[in-house]
Amino acid sequence: MKTVVITGSARGLGFEMAKVFRRNNVNVVISDLNEEKLANAKKELEEIESEAQVKYCVCNVTSSENIQNLIDFAKKEFEVIDIWINNAGVNQPEKPIWELEESEIDLVLDVDLKGAIIGSKLAMEEMSKNKKGAIYNIEGYGSNDAMMLGLSMYGTSKRAITYFTQALAKESEERQTGVIVGRLSPGIMITDFIVTALGDKDKIQLSDKTKKVYNILGDYPDVVAKFLVEGMLKNEKNNAKIEWLTNRKAAWRFMTAGFNKRDFFGDGTKLLNK
Ligand SMILES: NC(=O)c1ccc[n+]([C@@H]2O[C@H](COP(=O)([O-])OP(=O)(O)OC[C@H]3O[C@@H](n4cnc5c(N)ncnc54)[C@H](O)[C@@H]3O)[C@@H](O)[C@H]2O)c1
Numbered sequence: 394m395k396t397v398v399i400t401g402s403a404r405g406l407g408f409e410m411a412k413v414f415r416r417n418n419v420n421v422v423i424s425d426l427n428e429e430k431l432a433n434a435k436k437e438l439e440e441i442e443s444e445a446q447v448k449y450c451v452c453n454v455t456s457s458e459n460i461q462n463l464i465d466f467a468k469k470e471f472e473v474i475d476i477w478i479n480n481a482g483v484n485q486p487e488k489p490i491w492e493l494e495e496s497e498i499d500l501v502l503d504v505d506l507k508g509a510i511i512g513s514k515l516a517m518e519e520m521s522k523n524k525k526g527a528i529y530n531i532e533g534y535g536s537n538d539a540m541m542l543g544l545s546m547y548g549t550s551k552r553a554i555t556y557f558t559q560a561l562a563k564e565s566e567e568r569q570t571g572v573i574v575g576r577l578s579p580g581i582m583i584t585d586f587i588v589t590a591l592g593d594k595d596k597i598q599l600s601d602k603t604k605k606v607y608n609i610l611g612d613y614p615d616v617v618a619k620f621l622v623e624g625m626l627k628n629e630k631n632n633a634k635i636e637w638l639t640n641r642k643a644a645w646r647f648m649t650a651g652f653n654k655r656d657f658f659g660d661g662t663k664l665l666n667k
Pocket residue numbers: 400401402403404405406407424425426452453454455479480481482483504531532533534579580581582583584585586587592614
């Protein structure tokens with residue numbers, strides 16, 4: 394039975410990926426900042442019928458000790474980590490770069506970039522000992538060079554994650570570690586992430602124009618998670634990019650937007666803080 398470790402997985406994409414792994418009989422270690430939210434998430438995951446187990450471990454990805462502790466915990470519970478996903482992330486306040494506080498810039502870079510770098514480094518140290526495993530990082534706005542006022546620091550970190558993950562894949566191949574490294578590209582998901590900044594400290598007021606784009610291109614995270622997890626379970630190639638919202642799919646969504654009226658932001662939305 395395989396084991397996956399997912400950072401930032403008490404809610405959102407990480408939590409939805411954990412559900413899909415469970416349905417596929419993969420042991421899951423969820424991790425996040427808050428123990429109570431993790432315990433609730435574990436309970437919900439255990440309602441899914443599976444031959445596999447779920448464990449949780451508090452881990453703040455801005456601490457390398459916390460990440461090492463998560464690795465040690467997963468090893469103690471399941472011996473081997475087969476898949477490691479650096480998923481934890483925070484959004485930034487909707488401001489131009491020069492209006493951000495230095496502490497806000499630090500948090501975005503520490504979680505979204507350095508957290509994934511140290512997560513990858515420590516997971517690679519562990520997996521390369523066994524000469525097998527897979528490490529995935531999450532792309533996002535900016536990974537493909539897109540720019541928009543209010544997303545520049547987040548975009549800087551995601552652009553860097555793309556380069557970093559490709560570079561790590563190359564180094565892994567050259568050193569013949571036996572570990573594959575890849576990118577997950579989830580497109581736009583209707584999660585708390587798009588309406589909160591800096592880990593729920595700030596609210597983001599989406600403009601009507603942004604809501605319109607999200608209604609066309611966005612998806613709930615369960616839909617995206619199913620696609621990404623099935624892609625990871627099939628993938629055996631190093632340097633893979635598992636991409637949900639391809640350019641083709643985005644163009645099709647715009648072309649058919651007139652027939653497919655979607656409203657994620659109206660009454661009854663699932664967009665809620667857990
Ligand atoms: N929502 C989108 O449209 C979108 C699009 C592209 C990429 N992404 C990326 O997908 C990933 C998941 O996003 P989401 O939409 O599920 O967001 P989310 O806000 O719903 O979930 C993020 C999780 O990360 C956790 N987290 C935050 N800081 C942390 C830290 N220091 N240590 C550990 N955990 C921490 C949060 O507590 C939360 O549970 C992120 O990497 C994000 O950048 C999101």
